[in-house]
Each structure stands twice: as C-alpha cells, then as structure tokens.
Amino acid sequence: MAYRFRDLPEASGRGRGRADALARAEGALEKALWLRIRKGDAIPRPSPPKRGEAMVAVTPSTAAKIAFISAFAASAMSQSELARRLGLNHREVQRMLDPARKIKIDRLNTALHLLGRRIVIEVEPI
Numbered sequence: 420m421a422y423r424f425r426d427l428p429e430a431s432g433r434g435r436g437r438a439d440a441l442a443r444a445e446g447a448l449e450k451a452l453w454l455r456i457r458k459g460d461a462i463p464r465p466s467p468p469k470r471g472e473a474m475v476a477v478t479p480s481t482a483a484k485i486a487f488i489s490a491f492a493a494s495a496m497s498q499s500e501l502a503r504r505l506g507l508n509h510r511e512v513q514r515m516l517d518p519a520r521k522i523k524i525d526r527l528n529t530a531l532h533l534l535g536r537r538i539v540i541e542v543e544p545i
Contacts, residue, residue, distance in 0.1 A: 424475075426463040427451045444475045452477065453518045456488055483527045483538050488516055490534040504533050 420440040423431035430451035434440030455462055462485060468474050476482070491501065502512040514520045515530060528538045 422447070422475075424448065424451070425466050427455075429454070441473060441475060445477070448475050449477045449481055452481070452485055456485060456518050459492075462489060479540060480521070480524055483524050483531075484518070484522060486536065486538070487522075487527045487531055487534075488518070490531055490536045491516060494534050496534065501530065501533065505530060 420435075420437055421431070421433050422440045422444040424444075424447075427448065430444075430447040432440075432443055432447055434443045452462060465474070477485070498512045498516070499509055502509045505512070515522050515526070524538065531537055
C-alpha cells in the first residue's frame with residue numbers, strides 16, 4: 420500500500436498492507452521534517468485529511484524539538500542570549516538546536532516558554 424503526504428511531497432513510499440504503510444509513513448514524515456529543518460525550509464501546517472486518508476504524527480519529543488527549533492529561528496534572540504536566560508552555556512544551546520541530539524521535553528518546554536510558546540499535549544483515540 421502506498422503512502423504520500425500532500426504537504427511534504429518528498430515523503431512517500433510503500434508498505435506491505437495498511438499497518439506497515441502507516442508505520443513506514445511515520446518514519447518518512449520524521450525524516451522529511453528533519454531534512455527541511457536542516458535545509459532551513461519552512462515546515463508546513465498539515466492539511467486536514469480528506470476522505471479515506473489517515474493522519475500520521477511524529478513522536479511528542481520530535482514535535483517539541485521541531486517546535487523549539489522553529490520558534491528559535493523565528494525569534495530575534497541569539498543563542499548566547501537564550502543560553503544566558505536558561506542559565507546554560509552556549510554549547511548546550513547549540514546541542515538543543517541540533518536535530519540529531521535528544522533533549523528532554525521539560526527543557527524544551529522551558530526554552531519554548533522563553534520564546535513565547537508552550538507545549539500542549541493532547542491525547543486522542545486512535
């Protein structure tokens with residue numbers, strides 16, 4: 420079964436049946452988003468699903484990290500200023516902005532708060 424994302428045409432592929440396609444789509448979505456972040460491209464807001472389409476989401480930690488990187492890029496704050504406000508050294512903020520580094524969601528929420536944002540978690544039935 421094939422999958423594709425209208426908002427991210429670079430993320431598409433095939434799976435063996437619906438469950439496999441959905442699992443592979445999650446990985447493809449995350450890779451496409453990180454690629455866009457690394458290239459400095461905008462992350463589009465997801466279009467509402469059309470009839471017969473399934474929604475695919477990234478992990479909460481990936482969503483929080485992408486939100487932090489995007490909010491920082493949109494801010495006028497320097498890495499040094501963010502580090503000072505967080506009480507961290509400059510290298511730690513560089514690590515926080517590195518897509519390959521894992522950061523605890525609580526630390527991301529604190530940093531997002533300094534950028535005028537916050538993390539909101541919602542649980543939905545699947």
